[in-house]
Amino acid sequence: MNDTAEDEEDAMLKDITSMLTYFEKHRGNLIPILQSIQEKHQYLSPLALQMVARHLKVSSCDVYGVATFYNQFRFHPPGEHQIKACLGTACHVRGGDIILENFERKLDIKAGETTPDREFSIDRVACVGCCALAPVAIVDDTVYGHMAPSKVEGLILGFEIEKEREKRKKQSNESK
């Protein structure tokens, strides 16, 4: 499991090396570079940021400072199940921050992070366009309206049961 993650990162860094050659070594290119890396690989890893810094000949912490300033950049690979908690005006008024906090506590990660097993990632979004259902959460492209702490528990539990079921199916297939 760990090896594959490392292989993946190696492949990604190699790809970024080739991507960087298309960009001029100009500080103004910093954000376009970060954007295209994220577009292709979904996130910016610490090593990727250092490569960008070396390419543009600026210090890595400058790159980190710029990247962390903008909401559009993420620093963790997205999880298998992507959870988006809405904090738009309507959801905020109806306690969207409580829902987000529930997800965060349940999965023991903060918004923008991914669980160590890469199963779940949480993001905060600003309005998904169905304010009548506030507070809203989106899990894997399915919209869940009128969210409540009990629903958060139910959702996560549902995924866990699903995972367990698949595991058993696999085991029974193997034993056959």
Add this chain to the structure above:
Amino acid sequence: MIKLIVDNNEIEVEEGMTVLQACLDNEIYIPNLCYLKEMDNPPGSCRLCLVEIDGYNQPITSCTVKVEEGMVVRSNTEHIRKLQRTAFELLLSVHHVDCKNCPANRKCELQRIAKFLHFGLKLKRLEPLDREIKVEGDHPFLEYVPNRCVLCGRCVFVCKKKNGQAMLSFAKKGFDTVISFFGEDNSARVSCEECYACAEICPVGALLVKNSKRSAHQRLAKNNNSQRPRPSGRGLKKGNNSLAASIPTLPGGALKGGGK
């Protein structure tokens, strides 16, 4: 040389100087945190050095204005002091006040400014904002205490000036803003052990020299080669030993549980 009037006193300074520097050089203390003499473009972000200048229709940060012949500057009006106190209050609300256990105690710029503005270190109007911040990126020689940091940016400036490229910078934004050491592996940081410019310039003891647990201020005092003489302003007598005694300190953890 240029002549200008500050608080009804005529002072004479060189051309091209900022109003703030002109005042500090002439023993007129104006509170400031983010300004350093060497800066070409002071950020003017701490909002403490506001003054009234004739010709400007609103108070202006004295660190961003160059002196002009015949300028009339007022730094000690009630209106200015009120603005400065509010700015200071806001800075204090994100600063974990625990002077007794702070290595910068008695050398802290915040204590100095509090004394100067006759403003207690205990918040009365605002709720303290106790931020939960994970410090990312470990540094072999430096320790960063985010809840003490007032984000003045002096450390970033001196690091850039001394090393060409800053080895630390602001990261994130809003209330989550921190100083980050992200990047270089530890081999590139060997020079930090020789430098410590950032820890020396830190006005509040948020950047400390690791392990030794003594602050850079103490290190400085020991070396006895203070590079930047602290302005001894009006209302601030030198060698005033009652400074710390007169500042109320909070017992540890008194700020916890303030909630949002």
